[in-house]
Amino acid sequence: MKKFQNSKLARILLLTIIMTVVVITILFLAGKFSPQKLTAQQFVNLQQGDNTHAGFRRAHAKGICIFGDFESNGNLASYSSATLFEKRISPFIGRFSIAGSNPTAPDLKAPVRSLAFVLNNDTNQEWRVAMNTPPVMAVTNPYDFFEQIQALSPDPITKKPDPEKIKAFFKEHPESKAFNDWKANYVPTNSFATEQYHSINAFYLIDKSGHKQAVRWVAVPQATKESLPKLDVDSADALQIQLSKILKNNTIKFDLVFTLANAQDDENNPTIPWPDEREKVTAGTLNIISWEAQQNGKCADKNFDPLVLPDGIRATADPILRARGAAYAESFRRRAKEVLLGTQEIVRSQVGNEQ
Ligand code: HEM
Structure with missing residues (x-):
C-alpha cells in the first residue's frame, strides 16, 4: 500500500515538474523573462504619438518624392561585388x-533632415538606403x-518637451557626447540640396572573394548655398518649394563618399565617429533630376528598409540597425492598410504639381 502511495506521489511530482518546465519554456519564448523586450509595435506607437496621420509614415512623415540615378565611377568595385558599384548608371x-x-x-x-533612396528598384539586387543629417546616434x-x-x-499636460527630462536622459548617457557636440555646432543649411546625409550605422562591403570591409557613407552635396534660389522662410513648405524650383532647370548632385573602418573602429557602435584620417572612397554621384508630391507619388508606397541589401553589401550586428527593419515594416503595414481602406488623411500637395 505504502509502495503504491509512493509511486503515485512520484508520478504527481514528475508531472508537476514537466508542467512547470513547459510553462517556463512558453513564458521564456514569449519574452516574459526578458526585461528589455521591446516590439516594433511599441516603437511605432511611440513614434506616431497621440495624433495619428492615417496613410502617412509614422516617422519622417513629411517628404517629397525624387527621381534620378546613381552614376558609379567603379572605385568601390574592388571592395564590393554589388553590380551597382561597377562603372554604370542605376536609376533610383x-x-x-x-x-x-x-x-x-x-x-x-x-x-533632422533626411535622404532616402531605393536603387535598382524591382530587381533582386535592390539597395535601400535611409540617411539622416547627424553623423552618429546618441x-x-x-x-x-x-x-x-x-x-x-512633449509632456501630455504642457504639450512641450520637458527640458529637465531631456537633461536627465543625456546625463545618464555619456555615450551621447559626440551626438550632442554635433548638435551644438550644427547649423541647418538653406536647402535639402546642401545638407550632408549620413548612413550613421555601419555596413560591410563584401568583395568577390568574400572579404569584408566595414564602412559608413555620407552623401556630400555638390551645390553651394550661393547657387540656390532664395528660401521663402515664412512658408511651412519652404524646403520643398525651393527644391521644385531648383529642379526646373538643374540637376541636384551628391557625391557618395565611403569611409573604410580600421581594426580599431567598432562597426557595431553608432555613437562613435571614426577618425577623420580613415581612408575614404568616392563611389560615384547621385543625380536628382525630378520630383513629385508624396501623396499618391511613386515614393509613397516605398519602404526604405536599410536591411534590404544587394549581394556585396551586408548588415553589421549594430543593434540599432537590426531594429530598424521591423519598425519600418510596422509603420509601412499601418499606412498601407489605411490607404487600402481609403481612410488616409488627404494633405494638400505641399508644392504645385508643375515641374
Ligand atoms: C531603432 C532605430 C530606428 C527606428 C525604430 C526607426 C523607425 C523608423 C520608422 C518607423 C520609419 C517610417 C518607415 C516607413 O513607414 O516607411 C522611419 C523612417 C526613416 N528613418 Fe528611421 N528609425 C531608426 C533609426 C534610424 C536611423 C539610424 C536613421 C538614419 C541613418 C534613420 C533614418 C530614417 C529615414 C531617412 C526615414 C524616412 C525614409 C523615407 O523617406 O521613407 N532611422 N524610421
Whole structure:
C-alpha cells in the first residue's frame, strides 16, 4: 500500500515538474523573462504619438518624392561585388524628408533632415538606403533609443518637451557626447540640396572573394548655398518649394563618399565617429533630376528598409540597425492598410504639381 502511495506521489511530482518546465519554456519564448523586450509595435506607437496621420509614415512623415540615378565611377568595385558599384548608371526612386510624425510640419523647424533612396528598384539586387543629417546616434541600442524618444516627446499636460527630462536622459548617457557636440555646432543649411546625409550605422562591403570591409557613407552635396534660389522662410513648405524650383532647370548632385573602418573602429557602435584620417572612397554621384508630391507619388508606397541589401553589401550586428527593419515594416503595414481602406488623411500637395 505504502509502495503504491509512493509511486503515485512520484508520478504527481514528475508531472508537476514537466508542467512547470513547459510553462517556463512558453513564458521564456514569449519574452516574459526578458526585461528589455521591446516590439516594433511599441516603437511605432511611440513614434506616431497621440495624433495619428492615417496613410502617412509614422516617422519622417513629411517628404517629397525624387527621381534620378546613381552614376558609379567603379572605385568601390574592388571592395564590393554589388553590380551597382561597377562603372554604370542605376536609376533610383527616393525621398527627401524631415523627422517627425506630422505630414504638414514646417520644414524649417525640423531638427533632422533626411535622404532616402531605393536603387535598382524591382530587381533582386535592390539597395535601400535611409540617411539622416547627424553623423552618429546618441545611444547604442534600441532600448535606449526608445527612452530617448520618450524623453524628447512633449509632456501630455504642457504639450512641450520637458527640458529637465531631456537633461536627465543625456546625463545618464555619456555615450551621447559626440551626438550632442554635433548638435551644438550644427547649423541647418538653406536647402535639402546642401545638407550632408549620413548612413550613421555601419555596413560591410563584401568583395568577390568574400572579404569584408566595414564602412559608413555620407552623401556630400555638390551645390553651394550661393547657387540656390532664395528660401521663402515664412512658408511651412519652404524646403520643398525651393527644391521644385531648383529642379526646373538643374540637376541636384551628391557625391557618395565611403569611409573604410580600421581594426580599431567598432562597426557595431553608432555613437562613435571614426577618425577623420580613415581612408575614404568616392563611389560615384547621385543625380536628382525630378520630383513629385508624396501623396499618391511613386515614393509613397516605398519602404526604405536599410536591411534590404544587394549581394556585396551586408548588415553589421549594430543593434540599432537590426531594429530598424521591423519598425519600418510596422509603420509601412499601418499606412498601407489605411490607404487600402481609403481612410488616409488627404494633405494638400505641399508644392504645385508643375515641374
Ligand atoms: C531603432 C532605430 C530606428 C527606428 C525604430 C526607426 C523607425 C523608423 C520608422 C518607423 C520609419 C517610417 C518607415 C516607413 O513607414 O516607411 C522611419 C523612417 C526613416 N528613418 Fe528611421 N528609425 C531608426 C533609426 C534610424 C536611423 C539610424 C536613421 C538614419 C541613418 C534613420 C533614418 C530614417 C529615414 C531617412 C526615414 C524616412 C525614409 C523615407 O523617406 O521613407 N532611422 N524610421
